[in-house]
Amino acid sequence: MTQNHVSGMEASAVSVLKRAVELDQNGRFQESLVCYQEGIQLLMDVLKVVRDESKRGHYRERIKGYMDRAEQIKAHVNQVKEDGKYHEEIKIAEDATGYSYEVLFKPYISSTLTEVWVEDPYIRHTHQLYNFLRFCEMLLKAPCKVKQIHLLTSEDETNSSQQRSALAEMKDSLRTQGVTLDLQYSSTIHDREIRFDNGWIIKIGRGLDYFKRPKGRFSVGYCDYDLRQCQETTVDIFHTKHTKSL
Template structure:
C-alpha cells in the first residue's frame, strides 16, 4: 500500500472534519491511520520518524472528534448534514448507515411511505440485510409505511418470515397520511433522508455494475440529516 493512498484517505478525513461531518471523518481517520501503521511495519527508511509523528497527530485528532461527538450527543445538539448530488455514486446503505449500526442497536423504527413498489421493497430487504449483519442484538424492526395492494402485502410477509429466522420481529403498520421519512435507532441516532430508502436510480441494465453493489448506483439528489436524542431509547 502506497503512502499516497494513505495520504489521500487522511486528506478526505481532514476535509470532512473541517465540514463538521465528524462521524464520517472518524471513519476516514481510522482507515488512513491503519494504512500508515501498515506502512510503518515495512521498510520506509528515513520517513519512519515523520510518519510516526503524523500518525500520532491524526490519532490525537480522532480522539478529540470522538469527544466532540459525545459532548454534542449529551447536549442534544448533534447534527450532521450530507447532500447527495444528482447522479452521485458511493452512497450504499453501508456507507450511509453503517457507522451507526452496532451491537448496541436492539430496536429500529423506520418511517417511509414508499415501501410499496417492487424495487422499494427490495431496497427495504437490502436495508434489513445490513441491520442483521451489523446489529447482532437486534430484536425488533418497526416499519410504518402506506398500503398499496396485495403484492406489497405478500412481499412484506416474506420479509417478516425471513427476519423471524434470525429471531427478529418485523412489526408493520400503515398510515394514509404518512409523509416524513426517517430511521430511528434505539441507540439514539435519528437519520432523516429526503427520499427515504428510495434514493438509488435504476441500473442501466440488469447486467450493469450496481445491480447488486449499490455503491456503483447513481443516486437521485437528496439530503441526509443526522441527529441524536437520548430519548430514543424509550421508543
C-alpha cells in the same frame, strides 16, 4: 513483504485519511471519525512492516497527529450529543454515486445497536421492497446485534397483496436470522425517518428510495448500490438520548 505491497497499503491509508480530512473540514464529524479510525489502522499496519527507522519515525508522527485530531473530534461529537444539539447535513447531488446504505449508515451503527425503527410511506413497489430488504441485509452484516426492526409504511392501494406477501416473506426470512420484523401500516404517514436505539436519527428527504433506476439489468450499478446513481436529496442526522420515547 514486497515494497509494492507496502506502497499499496500506504496509498490506501492516504486515500482514507484524505477523505477523513475532507469530511472533517466540511463539518461531517461522525463520518470523518470513522475514516480517521480506518486510516490510522492502515498506517499502523504499514508501521508493522517498515524496517527503516527514519520512515518508522515519520509514520509514528503522522499516526500521532491523526490520533490527536480523532480524539478532538470524538470529544466534540460527545459534547454536542450530550447537549442535545447534534445535527449534521449531507447533500446528495443528482447523479452522485458512492451512497450505498452501507456507506450512508455505517458511521452511526455501533455494537450497542439492537433495535431499529423505519418510517417510510413508500415501501410499496417491487424496487422499494428490495430497497428495504437491502437495508435489512446491511444491518445483518454490520458490527451490531440488531434483534428487532420496526417498519411503519403505507399500504399499496393498487397491489396490496404483493406488498403484504413480500413483507411477510421478509419477516419469515429475518426470523431465521434471529431478527423480529414488526410491521405496521398507516394511511396518514408522511415523514421519512430512521431511528436507531443507540440515539441516532437519520432523516432522508426521499426515504430509502433515493436511487435512480439503472439503465438496464446488466448495467453497472444494478447489483452494487455504491455504483448506482442517486437522485438529489438531503440527509439530516440528529442524536438524542431518548430515542425510544419518540
